[in-house]
Amino acid sequence: MNSLIKLDLNVPTYWVKIYMSGPIEIAKQTLRSECLREGLCVTIDKTTYIYTGGEENGFVVGLINYPRFPQTPEQILDRANIVMLKLLEATFQSSALLMDPNISRWVSIRREEKK
DSSP, X not given: OOOOOOOOXXXXXXXXXXXXXXXXXXXXXXXXXXXXXXXXXXXXXXXXXXXXXXXXXXXXXXXXXXXXXXXXXXXXXXXXXXXHHHHHHHHTOSEEEEEOSSOEEEXXXXXXXXX
């Protein structure tokens, strides 16, 4: 007789989102590589940014406190920062927005022009 095994895991809710422009397929490949490195579960959604003077395509990456790979908020935020930097490099972008329930942080790796 087969029996179903039910596993019920609960962890405190915490999330981080990374907002970026750039090619989503390259971002997906970068995320796949990062997920293989160490337990991680992310989401990625295609989006369009409309702003003063223009618009561009991009994506939103979500990191959550997934019960299969539980972590503290600090660990998730640290990992999100690592993922964000890898995505900036892989997609040749110069800025990103990192958001959690408490703060929104714009990060730029643009080289400032000397005047």
